[in-house]
Amino acid sequence: MGSGQVTDWQGKNVTVAGLGVSGIPAAKVLHGLGAKVTVVNDGDDARARAQAAELEALGIAVRLGDGATLPEGTELVVTAPGWKPDKPLFTAAREAGVDIWGDVELAWRLRGPDAAPWLAVTGTNGKTTTVQMLAEILKAAGLRTAAVGNIGVSLLDAVLGEEQYDVLAVELSxxxxxxxxxLRAHSAAVLNLAPDHLDWHGSMEAYAADKGRIYEGNRVACVYNVADKATEDLVREADVEEGCRAIGFTLGAPAPSQLGVVDGILVDRAFVENRQKSAQELAEVSDVNPPAPHNIANALAAAALARAFGVPPKAVRDGLRAFTPDAHRIAHVADVAGVSYVDDSKATNTHAAEASLAAYESIVWIAGGLAKGAVFEELVAKSAGNLRAAVLMGADRALIREALARHAPEVPVVDLDRTDTGAMLAAVQEAQRLARPGDTVLLAPACASMDMFANYNQRGDAFAEAVRELGAGA
Structure with a gap:
């Protein structure tokens, strides 16, 4: 079908896999284009039945409780991103020679001839923040843009809606x-690579290869992390358009064709006339909120993509100043009795927690939850020097406790043998007891939240509520 539009959807038999946040809009869009749509879904609960009734009222067929069988006559499968590649539905599709697209592929194929170019971001951690920073920088340059993909506006809405965009900032998992x-982006960045979702991809190599697809066909810049060689390797392996450049970002002084930091200033030695001899000041470290090391790296990646699109230096500074981080991402909750309380509930894996733990000097660490197959040895070994104490809770806390015993035996550990939601108040009270003035009590669980909470937002809210109770009693 090529990478352009599919012009004739009339009567085309399309199977949409999954009733989730991407499946329902995809089904509606395809139905609106004249396709004969059948949605298949593994689940058959009350929510799925309500969603199915809504689609059936439009004339879309829905099969609940049967996500494994490929409907007769299927000419294309459009899948929700979370469905694993080894599902029987996909095996049947491949054997029948039927293409399988995700929601991103569908959006890419449905773009009009004058569609806005995409500046794309992936990575194990920092994607959302970087894309939001990028959108603010593009807006500060007077460009019509939106943060889309995993966040903000849905990609299908962005490419098919009334709104006209000059460029899109796209987060991709x-x-x-x-x-x-x-997919062929104008320019793209891989922020970092750490083991994550390996149960889905099957191996680290397969995970890295999927991340690396973001560089395929880039026109102007492939942005990589100088501190993470695996990201640079992906650039080397990518098949890009003639003239596309590899652009590094680093927390150190930048070499030519890199962005980096010199004396508290974010500088560009990539998109300047004489990059051998000169550098362009973009912003100050203090313009980045919060100015933690990993967040400065996010800002540099966003700046690199914006500069690749021709944005002036002033817009980088103004955009970074305008950016406000999402809740539960290294969010300062309060200071109580000289101790700072910080909510990084969004640190749901070890890589994110490592970045968070590196941002403070003396930490009482609240951690634990669902490990999702993660191991904690490296995280604890790297972070041991910053730990005053640790308070552990959640289903897989023993894994962290054992890593602390091996790599930080001198760090006091409180093991809360609890997975009820009230455990958070107990954890914060224990942390307060262990902390000294000048310390940071940091919720950076390094684990998913679903053993105790609906999601990481609820976990972060519980932490903030517990801190407020301390403050009220102080």
């Missing part, structure tokens, strides 16, 4: 990239 073979 490894799942989405796996199912987006013809």
């Amino acid at each position: 490894s799942y989405q990239l796996h199912w987006a073979p013809s």
